[in-house]
Amino acid sequence: MYPPKFGYVIPDSIDEVNEFLSEHEDAKALAGGHSLIPMLKLRILRPSYLVELKGLNELHYLVNEQKRIRIGALTTHYEILKSNLPLLSEAASTVADPQVRNMGTIGGVISHLDPSADYPASLIAMDATVKIKGVKGEREEPFKDFAKDMFSPDLNPGDLVKEIIVPDFSGYTYSYKKLERRAGDFAIVGVAVLMRKESGVIKDVRIGLTAVNNKAVRAYEAEKMLLDRSLDDKLLEEASTKAMEYANPTSDIRGSSEYKKKMTKVMTKRALLDAYKR
Ligand SMILES: Cc1cc2nc3c(=O)[nH]c(=O)nc-3n(C[C@H](O)[C@H](O)[C@H](O)COP(=O)(O)OP(=O)(O)OC[C@H]3O[C@@H](n4cnc5c(N)ncnc54)[C@H](O)[C@@H]3O)c2cc1C
Secondary structure, eight states: OOOOOEEEESSSSSSHHHHHHHHHHTEEHHHHTTTTTHHHHTTTTOOOEEETTTTOOGGGGEEEEESSEEEEEEOOOHHHTTTTTTTTTHHHHHSSSSHHHHOOOOHHHHHOOOOSSSSHHHHHHHHHHEEEEEEEEEEEHHHHHHEETTTTEOOTTOOEEEEEEOOTTTEEEEEEEOOSSSTOOOOSEEEEEEEEHHHHHEEEEEEEESSSSOEEEHHHHHHHTTOOOOOHHHHHHHHEEEEEEEEOOOOTTBOOOOHHHHHHHHHHHHEEEEEEOO
């Protein structure tokens, strides 16, 4: 309940954050605080300083450009769910509860990289890109490479996630299906589907899975089975069985490995059917 003592820094610019974090490797950036503060309260972490990002407007925006959407790291779950973005807004609506959604940020989620977080299933399906700013300047990296492992983003000391870029999937149908024990909980299994159809024939499909591996994965072989086909019961069964093969879950308080694997198939079926019918 009581965090350990720490110093608190209120920077004026991103450059200042980069500099301070690179000089104090155990300092932590503070965004929405809804993963960091709980960890401090349990004393899992003991950073020397917290560096407050909240006042940095350069990290707080959502720009819908012609072919891509640029989302500043400080954009909250609530702002994303209100933005009507294909797939991502639906995923945002399932994150935690209203209070958490008012505070938590997309930059915080992907810097923290909880293996059960909701956005990664969508970000991997959308081929999202992450823009990172460090002391030596900016770089862009595909989200699939940025997410190296659970709780392991590709960030060097001093680096900040600046924005997340997703292609514009207007014209696609989509669905995010989250299995949870109760409203507000993390996912037991989460499946994100994006689909483009022409006269009932699937022309592009992307399936992202979360909570069933160390990091989110795409079920590429299942996607391939669906291409240039119309969805019927047999194909739905075959493709979701194939997607299940991409799940390698661990047993924990949310369920056994066997249960989660089977539920990956069930949730994939539901997400595919939902996206196909929309
Ligand atoms: C009760 C509860 C339920 C939740 N349920 C869910 C859920 O169902 N699904 C889900 O996905 N999440 C859930 N969460 C997590 C929530 O979404 C958090 O908001 C999110 O994981 C972290 O975002 P944040 O902005 O709060 O980051 P913070 O807690 O401020 O930071 C998290 C980590 O990221 C680092 N960081 C933050 N921003 C940046 C940046 N721009 N660049 C570099 N590093 C940065 C911090 O230093 C810290 O290490 C839940 C949280 C709570 C408290």
